[in-house]
Amino acid sequence: MISLGPEKMNRIAVRPVVGGLRGGQNCNSYISTAVALRPLDGAEFLHSLKGDVSGGFYWTRMMSTLPQSPKTVEERRESKSSVSNDAKKGSDRVVVSDYWGIYRPKITREDVSEWTWNCFMPWDTYKPDLSIDLSKHHVPKTFMDRFAYRTVKVLRMPTDIFFKRRYGCRAMMLETVAAVPGIVGGMLLHLRSLRKFQQSGGWVKALLEEAENERMHLMTMVELVQPMWYERLLVLVVQGVFFNAFFVLYLLSPKLAHRIVGYLEEEAIHSYTEYLKDINSGKIENVQAPAIAIDYWRLPKDATLRDVITVIRADEAHHRDVNHYASDIQFQGKELREAPAPFDYH
Numbered sequence: 001m002i003s004l005g006p007e008k009m010n011r012i013a014v015r016p017v018v019g020g021l022r023g024g025q026n027c028n029s030y031i032s033t034a035v036a037l038r039p040l041d042g043a044e045f046l047h048s049l050k051g052d053v054s055g056g057f058y059w060t061r062m063m064s065t066l067p068q069s070p071k072t073v074e075e076r077r078e079s080k081s082s083v084s085n086d087a088k089k090g091s092d093r094v095v096v097s098d099y100w101g102i103y104r105p106k107i108t109r110e111d112v113s114e115w116t117w118n119c120f121m122p123w124d125t126y127k128p129d130l131s132i133d134l135s136k137h138h139v140p141k142t143f144m145d146r147f148a149y150r151t152v153k154v155l156r157m158p159t160d161i162f163f164k165r166r167y168g169c170r171a172m173m174l175e176t177v178a179a180v181p182g183i184v185g186g187m188l189l190h191l192r193s194l195r196k197f198q199q200s201g202g203w204v205k206a207l208l209e210e211a212e213n214e215r216m217h218l219m220t221m222v223e224l225v226q227p228m229w230y231e232r233l234l235v236l237v238v239q240g241v242f243f244n245a246f247f248v249l250y251l252l253s254p255k256l257a258h259r260i261v262g263y264l265e266e267e268a269i270h271s272y273t274e275y276l277k278d279i280n281s282g283k284i285e286n287v288q289a290p291a292i293a294i295d296y297w298r299l300p301k302d303a304t305l306r307d308v309i310t311v312i313r314a315d316e317a318h319h320r321d322v323n324h325y326a327s328d329i330q331f332q333g334k335e336l337r338e339a340p341a342p343f344d345y346h
Contacts, residue, residue, distance in 0.1 A: 128314040152263040167275035168225035175218035181261045182211030202341030223290035255330035258323045265320035272313035
């Protein structure tokens with residue numbers, strides 16, 4: 001009786017698959033055959049064929065052009081077992097196919113503890129500049145300035161009536177609006193750069209960073225204030241109206257759009273200052289800061305709501321400066337790309 005060694009058996013299992021692939025046949029009919037005998041990892045397959053590989057492919061349960069570290073059969077079984085156990089325990093991790101070769105490396109904090117956030121990374125965090133001047137105000141000079149200023153004052157009226165001094169809900173609502181201008185401006189400047197084959201001067205990145213920063217304000221406020229169903233409905237309506245209105249406005253007059261955002265940020269500073277007054281007076285409880293805020297702004301572990309509102313107000317002051325600056329550039333008859341964009345300027 002002829003005895004075939006493991007290497008011969010591997011060749012018998014794999015060659016029909018490779019032959020089928022070369023002949024243009026469907027590989028699905030061969031997968032179960034190869035795996036049933038013995039699933040080969042990449043290194044074993046390449047060694048068994050001695051270089052006879054079509055297109056650089058190797059067999060690891062699926063076909064992949066990405067290099068993977070060789071695993072033994074025992075390691076594969078242990079890996080599958082751990083995934084199965086996680087699923088049984090109700091793990092929050094999403095188990096996906098490794099076919100695409102997309103992996104997230106283990107990320108740790110400075111104290112070597114595991115980084116738990118997916119919505120932002122350690123290099124996205126920062127310590128805000130709390131020394132920024134909160135009293136700055138752009139005095140309206142031109143008709144366009146006065147129009148922008150009055151528009152913002154009119155927009156504030158329904159907010160005052162609806163929320164009154166419920167500053168938690170008010171802040172949550174305002175942040176759903178405040179995150180819109182940056183994404184609209186960045187998107188339109190991006191498309192303009194593509195159409196005209198021109199650099200944006202860094203303004204696409206700067207405006208998208210602003211939008212992301214405002215969104216993180218919202219993610220923080222949601223941890224503190226849970227919106228009611230009618231507030232969620234209001235967000236849908238306001239966001240739909242404001243997005244389209246600002247989109248058209250930015251197409252027609254970017255300098256007016258940035259001026260309006262600058263005045264909106266001035267109102268945000270005022271609102272957060274009033275929020276702090278109520279916290280300091282005891283009308284609003286100075287609760288523990290959410291974990292997301294502590295990590296995003298690198299706050300101390302014992303940070304409170306007062307600390308969170310203080311750093312958010314500083315962010316709004318920076319956004320005020322950036323948008324008034326952008327408007328001033330265009331009022332001078334220049335394009336944004338002609339002036340340096342404020343990177344990492346929250």
